[in-house]
Structures are given as C-alpha cells and as structure tokens.
Amino acid sequence: QTVVTQEPSFSVSPGGTVTLTCGLSSGSVSTSYYPSWYQQTPGQAPRTLIYSTNTRSSGVPDRFSGSILGNKAALTITGAQADDESDYYCVLYMGSGILVFGTGTKVTVL
C-alpha cells in the first residue's frame, strides 16, 4: 500500500517563508508523479493551487510555488499571509488512473 507522507504541521510568521514536502513511503517523488497541491480551510472544499509539479492554477497568487526538492515534491509559500492558514494536501498520480492523497499539513500563521 502506497503511503504519501507530509509533515503534520508547520508554523510560519506573517511575511515568512515555509516549504511543505510530499514524499513516498518507499521511493522518490519525481515529476513523473505529476504532483498537485490543494488548500483547504475548515468547513470548505479544497481549492487547487498547483498542478504538474509547478503550474499555478488560475487565480492562485505567485507566493505559492511548487517544485521537486531532493526526493520529494514541495510547496513553498513565500511571504505568508494570515489567510494562508489552512490544511494543505498533495496528490500523486500513480499511473493507470490511480491518485493518492498525502496525509496533509496544517499550516499556522502567527
């Protein structure tokens, strides 16, 4: 069973930078997994931020960026704002139509 791992939580100061990662229980994440990232605030549906590793979805501020760092996918928030306080989920495409969500990271801005 494939497990996609994320840090449980992160805290960042307003205006600061934070990098969240998305890894595999076994193996490395590469662009071939087409990692995507989603933001979810409590009680709301997820919102698509990044797809295909580093492409921002329409309307997403450029303070959000995606990349591959080492053997993981990464989401960096540069210049964090109060309304970035949310849960963030990555998704990896495993091939054959199969998608796996990461465990999620709760980001606190304070």
Added chain:
Amino acid sequence: QLQLQESGPGLVKPSETLSLTCTVSGGSISSSSYYWGWIRQPPGKGLEWIGSIYYSGSTYYNPSLKSRVTISVDTSKNQFSLKLSSVTAADTAVYYCARLALWFGEPREFDYWGQGTLVTVSS
C-alpha cells in the same frame, strides 16, 4: 463558471448502500478533456480519492474500495453518481465530487470541486 453540486441522503444505515449524485452545471460532462471523480473526508481526517469516470463510462477506482464502489454517468442529465455498498461507520464522511483534467489521456489532477455533502452511517 463550472459548478458541481452533490446531492443524496445524509443518513444511511449500516450494511446498506450509500448513493450520491453530482450535478454539473456551466459545462458539459461529455467533454473529451475531463474525467469526473469522487473524494471523501472523514470528520477531522484527510482526503481520500474514491474513483473517477469518463463520459464514455470508463472508470478508475481506489483499489482499497474497489470491491464496494460503483461510479456511473448520465450524460443526458449532466450527472455522475456514486454507489458504495455494505457501509459501516467508517464510511461516515464528507463526500466531494470534482472534475479532473486530462493530460495525454490521463486524469492527473483535480481542478474544480463541489462543496461537499456529509453522509453519516448510523442506525
């Protein structure tokens, strides 16, 4: 503006079948560029992909749920549906429908989401 809206019973008894429908407006479910999918989130927990369907009826399912899941499409109503059989309390969750973008024939990411609907499994 594309909109997706989930509908169905909010309460299902254990061992019965959960049935939900997603109605798509502002776009055609018969577009060749997209798949349509279901995702769920138990209270206080993370997101789980359930499965995806193309307008032709081609489906992909989460291997861990495959034996209990059926996803179907009704292009005449611009709707797709989820059936999950033999439910238990562990199936209590907010269920979301979403659109998936197709890249080289592969549904790799979600781009539009419904607001979600809570389904509770309880007698």
